[in-house]
Amino acid sequence: MSKSAGVIALAGNPNVGKTCIFNALTGMRQKVGNWPGVTVEKKEGVFVIGDQEVMVVDLPGIYGLTPYSIDEKIARDFLIKEKPGAVVAVVDTTNLERNLYLVVELLELGANLVLDLNMIDRIEGQGIKINKEKLSQGLGGVPIVETAAHKGFGIEAMKQAVLEVLRRGRSGEFKIDYGLDAETVISELAEVLEDKALALGFSPRWTAIKLLEGDPEVQELVKQRGGEETLQMARQLAAALEKKLGSDPETFFAEHRYGFIRGLVRQAVTATEKDLVARLSLSDKLDRIFTSRVLGIPIFFLFMWLAFQLVFKLGAPLADGIDSFMGWLGTSASAWLGQVGAPEWVASLVSDGVIGGVGAVLVFLPNIMLLFLVLSFLEDTGYMARAAFVMDRIMHTFGLHGKSFIPMLLGFGCNVPAIMATRTLESEKDRVLTILVNPLMSCTARLPIYVLFTGAFFAERYRGTVVFSLYLLGIVLALLLAVLFKCILFKGAVAPFIMELPPYRLPSVKSLLLHMWERSRIFLVKAGTIIFAGVVLVWLLASLPVGVEYGSAESLVGRLGAVFAPLLKPAGFGEYQAAVALIFGILAKETVVGTLGTLYGVGREGLAGVLPQYFTPASAYAFMVMSLIYIPCLASIAVIKREAGWKWAAFAVSYSLVLGWLVAVIFYQVLSRLWT
Incomplete structure (x- = not known):
């Protein structure tokens, strides 16, 4: 059994490869939660060396020990209050002078330090040599380890250095002579x-x-x-x-x-x-293209369009395979339950409710995992930082801070951590404004809705473009609303945006797969909890009162949908099934598809065949627009409340519901005339 050697913290500037180091050290022995009292993500993990177990805490990226944002305060508080046994200061070797400022402050604080010269492979071939002995001596004898985390180089040496530092403790005091x-x-x-x-x-x-x-x-x-x-x-x-x-x-x-x-x-x-010569390296040449005032923005949208094309092309056959399996599973389960004499309602619950509902959502897992894989690749290569830099000009034009683009990009994955990420904004006004428009970013929870409806109503060659248009619509609406809210609710100048661009790097396959799994796991957990509970509730309401036809207008779910269906008729989907799906979609957006699957008692392929009986291409697009805009999911509402208060959470719910209905009606009325 391993003995605990202590706790270490990973500290460093943003974009120095800290997360790569964390993943390389801990592998799958890690968990993600929140820091006590706040909703900023906290990563913890362990690694074992010999018979010693070391806990690793990955701190948010900081530039110094004087906190200006919530992230910086959390990192500083952990370092000075929790006093970890050792601190691994991760620095980008290609930007040593800038990165050493935090190292010096940590040494002045009295931290028991290991200095990690990460991205050491970046300076190879550039004629740059670092004398580790002189560097260590100048920093008071700090042990130094060289790593290239994305390649796995130096990780074992890092573990050994950490263990030695934990055993011996801090030696001596570091001082700078200030005159x-x-x-x-x-x-x-x-x-x-x-x-x-x-x-x-x-x-x-x-x-x-x-x-x-x-x-x-x-x-x-x-x-x-x-x-x-x-x-x-x-x-x-x-x-x-x-x-x-x-x-x-x-x-x-x-x-x-x-x-x-x-x-x-x-x-x-x-x-x-x-x-x-290295100053005119490939990185600089690429930046001339990717951060160009003329080409930068078109290139960003091109990459996003290509990402959705890739997600559909590669994801479709995998989704079909899962769908076929779910169809077989539902039929087999129903037949087996009948053979063992189970009541008819049990067979209906399992096949129509659980397998039909949850299965209708799970078939989209390949598309979601592929999207996360593409986004992780763009982040790890360093391109996303360029995208934020390029978009800063537009963001300022619409009253948003340049840093707001990072949470908005994260919103493509999930709105909950994206809203949490607004903590990096120093201004309270900028933070609340970004929180309010963030739910308009198409999270992956909406992707199953888009994939289902585009597959049922649009030719294969147009599906990626249709989904891309929905993502683009969310961005445009967010920017327009930012202007409106800035003029009415958040008057004042926007602070300038200063950002350090990381070097381009080729991410490791292991790192990409870890990032993809971490994010996809959230989807699977929701499928096993919220979505499961939602579809079971829908099945129950569709089966009551006893004796009515399952999912009919006379059932409880039909009566519930009939109350709201007339309001949705101007948008082209005035059937009670659509109304019920949107209502339960407030629990989690994936539940929209699960609810439709439960009500119709079919899987994804069955849904694709049934939906044309109730929708037209115009109303299908309007339904996707409504799903994009109307009321954030419960988890997002809860986070908005925690981050900004009940007033802003209620405002977000109210404005998005009205806006969603209005935009859906406009699209349906226009498209139904154009597509006749």
Whole structure:
């Protein structure tokens, strides 16, 4: 049995390959939850070396230890409050100077550090050499490991270095000399702080520097320990220091850290003439195309269109195979239950309800997994960061922050984590605005609806384009509503968008498959819980009162649908089955297909044959538009409430319901005249 060696944290800037390191260290021994009290994703995992088990916590990407966003606050709080046994500082070797700033701050904090020079393969052939001994010596003897996480290189050495650091603990104190004036003030304040700082568990020197920088979190912690007089003293010393230096202390300390880093990099890194050629590398040449003011946006939409074509072409035969299996399973289950003498209602529940409903959703798993695979590839190669950079100009035009594009892209996967991702936005107004328009992004839960209806009503060569048009419609509506909401509800200038573009890299197959599985697993869990419960409830309502024809207008589900069906008639789908499907789709969008499968008692192929009896191509498209826009799923509503409050959650439900009906009616009325 393995013994626990301790807890380590992975820290680093965004886009340094931290997640690759985490996946390589932990493999499948990982779990995803939320940080206590917040809805930001938390990843934990373990790895075993010898008889020792090490817990790994993957922190959100940060640039420094002064928090400006929720993600940065979470990472900093974990480091200074939870005090992990060791911290692995992951840096991008191709951007060493920028990345070492966080490393220096971690060392000043007193973290027990292992420095990971990731993407080491990127500098091979560029004439760049790093002297690890000099670099380690300059950073106070920190152990250094070289990795290329996407290739699996250096992971075993990383495990060994982590274990050694956990065993021996931190040795020595790391200090940067800030000059006589600053050091005098730091020492004076640290001496007063010593007892209070020890109570907090921080280095007195680090606490003194943070108080002089005006760090609000540290100020609050000192205040909670009864340090009001100390805080007043810190403010006076900071003001006096600013007069002497001619610069505010926060800027002064930051400049000195960068100065120290520049000197260290000059000593430890050497470059030949090849380095100059590397500046015009393939990455730079690609950026001239992908981030072009003229070509950038068309290329992004081209990639999205190609992604949907790929999803349909490769996913269709796999979906057909699962559908055939589900059809056989439903028939076999019904026949077997009849043979063993089970009541007719049990056979109906299993075949029409569970297998017909859940099975109608599961057949779309290949399409969903393929979409996640494509999105993971675009993210891991570094292209998605370019897409955000390119779209920033448009986002600003429509009143959204450039960073809003990242959560909106995540919305193509699932709106719930996408809404959580708005925590990276510093401005509360920008965050709430992004939350409100995010549900208009077509999540993969809507994909089964699109695949079903396009397969039933449109020729194969047009299906990918039809689905692409729905994704595009969601983006356009989100941008238009952002303008409206910005003018009415969130007046004010949009902050500038600054983003560091990661180098292009070829992702590993293992990493892509892990990302695809992590996201697809959520779909499978929903199929086994929410969708299962939903279709069973639909079956029950379709079977009652006792004696009525299953799923008929006289059943409870028929009566429920009849209440709302007249409202949907102007959109072209005024049958009670469509109304019931949309109602249960509020539980989870996949339940729309499951409900239709349950009501009609057929699988996907059967649905494709039945739907033309109730829909036309125009009403089918309008139904997909309605499914895209109307009321977010319950999970999304709950997250909006947690992130922004009941007021905004109620507003999101209200505006999306009205907008969905209005746009669906417009599309049906126009298309029914064009497609006659």
